[in-house]
Amino acid sequence: MPVITLREALNEALHLEMARDPRVIVLGEDVSGGAGGTSGQRDAAGGIFGVTKGLIHKFGDGRVIDTPISESCIIGAANGAALAGLRPVAELMFADFVGVAMDQIFNQAAKFRYMFGGKARTPLVIRMSFGAGMNCAAQHSQTIYPFMTAVPGLKVVVPSNPYDAKGLLLTAIRDDDPVVFFEHKALYSRKGEVPEGDYAIPFGEAALVREGEHATIVALGRMVPFAEKALEKLNADGITCDLIDPRTTSPLDEETILESVSNTGRLVVVDESPPRCSVASDIAAIVAQKGFRDLKAPIQIVTAPHTPVPFARELERAYVPGPAQIEAAVRKVLADG
Amino acid sequence: MQLNRDALLQAYRRMRTIREFEERLHIENRTGEIAGFTHLYAGQEAVAVGVCEHLTDKDWIASTHRGHGHCIAKGCDVGGMMKEIYGRADGLCKGKGGSMHIADLDKGMLGANAIVGGGPPIAVGAAIAAKLAGEGHVAVSFTGDGGSNQGTVLEALNMAAVLKVPKIFVFENNGYSEHTGAAYALAGQDLGRRVEGFGIPVFRADGFDFFSVYEAMRQALEVSRTGGGPAAVYATCTRYFGHFEGDPQNYRAKGEVEKFREESDCLKGFRARVTEAGLIDAATLDAIDAEVLGEIDAATVAAKSAAPPVPADVLTDVYISY
Ligand SMILES: Cc1ncc(C[n+]2csc(CCOP(=O)(O)OP(=O)(O)O)c2C)c(N)n1
Ligand SMILES: [Mg+2]
Numbered sequence: 001m002p003v004i005t006l007r008e009a010l011n012e013a014l015h016l017e018m019a020r021d022p023r024v025i026v027l028g029e030d031v032s033g034g035a036g037g038t039s040g041q042r043d044a045a046g047g048i049f050g051v052t053k054g055l056i057h058k059f060g061d062g063r064v065i066d067t068p069i070s071e072s073c074i075i076g077a078a079n080g081a082a083l084a085g086l087r088p089v090a091e092l093m094f095a096d097f098v099g100v101a102m103d104q105i106f107n108q109a110a111k112f113r114y115m116f117g118g119k120a121r122t123p124l125v126i127r128m129s130f131g132a133g134m135n136c137a138a139q140h141s142q143t144i145y146p147f148m149t150a151v152p153g154l155k156v157v158v159p160s161n162p163y164d165a166k167g168l169l170l171t172a173i174r175d176d177d178p179v180v181f182f183e184h185k186a187l188y189s190r191k192g193e194v195p196e197g198d199y200a201i202p203f204g205e206a207a208l209v210r211e212g213e214h215a216t217i218v219a220l221g222r223m224v225p226f227a228e229k230a231l232e233k234l235n236a237d238g239i240t241c242d243l244i245d246p247r248t249t250s251p252l253d254e255e256t257i258l259e260s261v262s263n264t265g266r267l268v269v270v271d272e273s274p275p276r277c278s279v280a281s282d283i284a285a286i287v288a289q290k291g292f293r294d295l296k297a298p299i300q301i302v303t304a305p306h307t308p309v310p311f312a313r314e315l316e317r318a319y320v321p322g323p324a325q326i327e328a329a330v331r332k333v334l335a336d337g
Numbered sequence: 338m339q340l341n342r343d344a345l346l347q348a349y350r351r352m353r354t355i356r357e358f359e360e361r362l363h364i365e366n367r368t369g370e371i372a373g374f375t376h377l378y379a380g381q382e383a384v385a386v387g388v389c390e391h392l393t394d395k396d397w398i399a400s401t402h403r404g405h406g407h408c409i410a411k412g413c414d415v416g417g418m419m420k421e422i423y424g425r426a427d428g429l430c431k432g433k434g435g436s437m438h439i440a441d442l443d444k445g446m447l448g449a450n451a452i453v454g455g456g457p458p459i460a461v462g463a464a465i466a467a468k469l470a471g472e473g474h475v476a477v478s479f480t481g482d483g484g485s486n487q488g489t490v491l492e493a494l495n496m497a498a499v500l501k502v503p504k505i506f507v508f509e510n511n512g513y514s515e516h517t518g519a520a521y522a523l524a525g526q527d528l529g530r531r532v533e534g535f536g537i538p539v540f541r542a543d544g545f546d547f548f549s550v551y552e553a554m555r556q557a558l559e560v561s562r563t564g565g566g567p568a569a570v571y572a573t574c575t576r577y578f579g580h581f582e583g584d585p586q587n588y589r590a591k592g593e594v595e596k597f598r599e600e601s602d603c604l605k606g607f608r609a610r611v612t613e614a615g616l617i618d619a620a621t622l623d624a625i626d627a628e629v630l631g632e633i634d635a636a637t638v639a640a641k642s643a644a645p646p647v648p649a650d651v652l653t654d655v656y657i658s659y
Contacts, residue, residue, distance in 0.1 A: 029514075029515065029517070030515050030516045030517055033515070033516030033517060033587075033588060034516060034517070034518075034587065034588040035517050035518060035521035035522070036517060036518025036519060036520035036521025036522060037513070037516070037517070037518045037520075037521075037587075037588030037589060037590075038518070038588070038589055038590035038593055039587060039588055039589055039590045039591070040590075041587050041588060044516045044587040044588035045515070045516040045588075048515070066517055066521070066522075067522075068483070068486035068514075068522040068523075068524075069453050069454070069483045069484060069486050069487050069514055069522075070486050070487060070488060071487075072488050073488070096451075096452070097452070099452065100452065100454070100487070100488075100489070134373065135372035135373035135424070135435065136373055136374060136451075137373055137434060137435045137437055137438055137451065138433075138434070138438065138451075139437070139438075139450075139451035139452050140374070140437075140451055274659075275659050276659060305651055305652060305658065305659075306655065306657065306658055306659045307651060307652065307655050307658075310432070310433045310646075310650075310651055311372070311373060311424055311430075311432060311433055311434055311435030311438070312372070312424030312425070312432035312433070312435070312645060312646050313372050313424055313645070314424070314432075314645045314646050314647070314648060315424075315432060315433065315646050315648070315650060315651050317648070318648035318649075318651045319651050
């Protein structure tokens with residue numbers, strides 16, 4: 001099987017689905033790039049992270065649309081295009097920019113189906129890079145998916161590896177509801193085996209990344225490879241864990257998590273977000289509510305602190321939860337019961 | 338020209354300081370020591386300085402992601418800025434903000450801003466405060482050709498006009514927003530006409546020419562400082578480096594920047610103008626160049642060896658921890 005990066009996996013999914021379905025369009029700032037430039041070269045960017053590279057040459061500027069800096073209208077236009085029968089994949093570049101487009105995401109896209117009595121379909125994907133680790137500072141490094149997960153009417157995808165990224169993006173584009181698709185900017189170059197052809201990964205099905213007996217670790221996005229690192233150390237001491245990657249936070253595969261906790265009796269949830277109203281606190285609450293009797297020890301959450309993301313390398317390193325904190329949390333749940 | 342010799346020397350020094358700061362960062366970026374995004378302002382110095390030479394610490398400015406020039410022009414400490422860009426504990430924002438978030442409220446500098454279009458509404462608020470204070474101060478926002486397409490900017494234009502606040506919108510059209518040309522993304526092309534549509538007077542300037550910008554800003558202030566409400570300065574210019582450091586600039590014709598550097602450079606233009614008019618001799622300007630070079634070198638050396646923040650600093654400057 002070919003080994004490619006997460007960036008390339010996403011790019012493959014877009015190429016495949018645009019070729020298969022003429023209703024799919026891509027829009028956003030610099031998704032191609034070079035329009036109005038003096039060199040005459042289009043695709044000068046191919047997306048600021050290179051995810052949409054090459055699309056314009058295959059599908060033309062009618063379907064691969066470079067927009068002005070107008071996030072509110074990018075998402076609004078994607079909403080309208082979706083209602084009118086297209087399947088737009090809008091790019092917001094950095095997840096932090098949802099701030100500019102928030103109304104169109106959570107009052108408009110998320111509400112149409114329900115508010116219009118089930119009549120509307122909004123087959124829309126909003127892609128965005130997220131997360132810390134590249135010293136992009138407070139307004140270019142946030143996780144954002146907790147806000148989106150809290151909104152009824154949105155589906156939320158957070159892939160952690162190239163294989164999942166491709167299969168989940170294909171599902172997202174084919175889905176008839178608005179999907180917010182989070183790509184960790186520090187994972188774009190993560191490599192993995194990815195089949196060449198078409199395959200779709202259903203939403204709401206977690207991946208069991210590792211199997212073990214002493215505790216359950218639930219982790220998302222970049223926290224998955226960090227948890228794998230922590231497990232190398234723990235395994236050396238004879239401690240094994242289930243490592244669950246929910247892959248989608250909405251819908252959430254509660255069943256897989258609860259079943260694992262019923263076997264291990266201990267839960268550590270790892271989330272790069274600040275702790276309050278995070279996916280970590282949400283999953284901890286669900287397990288406390290529905291799996292309380294299976295727990296042998298208090299649940300541990302490993303999160304960023306309740307602060308904005310700092311710039312300096314030393315500060316950002318201290319901000320982002322890492323393998324050491326995950327390892328310590330697992331040892332704590334083991335010590336606690 | 339109402340500028341006396343000292344004012345001319347100060348303007349030149351500030352433009353040169355911005356240039357050397359950015360040229361040095363361009364070189365230092367290749368060492369890998371500087372983290373995150375750095376957007377350099379070189380080429381546009383005449384705009385920041387032509388605008389800010391009219392302002393005092395009591396006037397406000399709201400900047401952009403390309404903020405180093407605005408900061409220096411507004412009087413921010415160059416050593417503190419350099420340390421901030423290097424992420425040092427005694428940087429202007431303690432290493433918490435970095436290049437895109439340099440702020441110095443004591444200097445009337447409301448912050449660089451990594452959200453395109455974030456600044457103009459904030460400056461409307463500062464203008465409300467200036468209006469209530471009634472001391473003739475103004476608030477200024479800087480916005481690029483790309484940023485001018487952001488809804489927030491259009492809202493700020495309308496609201497400033499409705500509220501008749503002392504707010505000056507400075508638009509810097511450098512031809513590009515990231516990898517996309519203004520020739521494509523800026524509907525109507527003449528941004529000035531768009532602004533005039535809000536009933537706001539627009540003073541057009543050649544952004545390569547300090548004197549042109551200075552005069553346009555003087556006229557804008559004549560409106561805003563005297564209760565006439567908002568005004569705008571619209572300057573066309575170019576940036577000498579990529580959108581961010583590391584940008585291969587595939588969208589730009591070969592030789593484009595070299596031609597601007599050769600034919601339209603604001604520092605060269607300033608020098609020719611003042612020496613030919615016999616106002617300042619070349620040797621005096623050469624001496625400033627040498628001093629500035631030394632200052633930037635010292636700031637860089639100091640920033641490199643300054644202490645980084647300690648991990649515990651993550652939890653300071655917050656009002657609650659969980
Ligand atoms: C809300 C938002 N959208 C997009 C970006 C990404 N971005 C940063 S700078 C930039 C281009 C800005 O162009 P312009 O306003 O002309 O300023 P210039 O870079 O030319 O100084 C873009 C798209 C951002 N930082 N914030
Ligand atoms: Mg520009």
